[in-house]
Amino acid sequence: MDSYSEKDVFSSREMSLFRVSTAIVAAFPSSDYQDRPLRCHEVARALGGLLQLEVQDGFYGFVDHTWLWTSPLRTDRLVGRIGFPNILDPYSVGSMPPVRLVAGGHTGLPHIGWSYRPVEKHEWEESVVEDLKGRVYLDDALKGQLVEHLQVYGRE
Numbered sequence: 001m002d003s004y005s006e007k008d009v010f011s012s013r014e015m016s017l018f019r020v021s022t023a024i025v026a027a028f029p030s031s032d033y034q035d036r037p038l039r040c041h042e043v044a045r046a047l048g049g050l051l052q053l054e055v056q057d058g059f060y061g062f063v064d065h066t067w068l069w070t071s072p073l074r075t076d077r078l079v080g081r082i083g084f085p086n087i088l089d090p091y092s093v094g095s096m097p098p099v100r101l102v103a104g105g106h107t108g109l110p111h112i113g114w115s116y117r118p119v120e121k122h123e124w125e126e127s128v129v130e131d132l133k134g135r136v137y138l139d140d141a142l143k144g145q146l147v148e149h150l151q152v153y154g155r156e
Contacts, residue, residue: 009103018101024138026050027138028043028136029136037126039091040065040093041125043132049129057119060092060117062088065116066091066122070087070088
């Protein structure tokens with residue numbers, strides 16, 4: 001079944017981002033190089049670096065959180081919490097699956113204005129981000145998906 005969101009809310013580029021991101025996140029190790037559980041702050045930055053996406057720190061509810069914008073955030077288009085681009089959340093809080101594509105411009109949905117709230121910056125560890133990008137195992141099929149996505153869509 002093709003859902004309403006897949007057909008009418010998200011672009012083909014965003015659906016490609018979602019599929020590639022889901023595969024990449026599944027290939028990430030479960031812990032960092034010091035055997036600590038991975039955090040959203042580093043996972044989002046590593047994935048954002050691989051996919052050339054803008055990273056956003058903020059809160060999901062009352063939880064410190066980090067996610068990706070599917071297109072650049074244009075602050076000149078924001079009115080309060082209205083006008084956000086769509087969100088690619090690679091390490092969603094309290095839900096499954098871990099990778100989530102969220103409609104950022106639909107203010108009638110509870111996650112906009114209430115759950116995803118941007119702030120300036122959270123603390124994160126660059127060494128973990130770089131190690132994570134280096135340790136992710138991208139098999140030939142996944143490398144092909146990533147290269148194809150970047151060739152077709154680049155950074156919009």
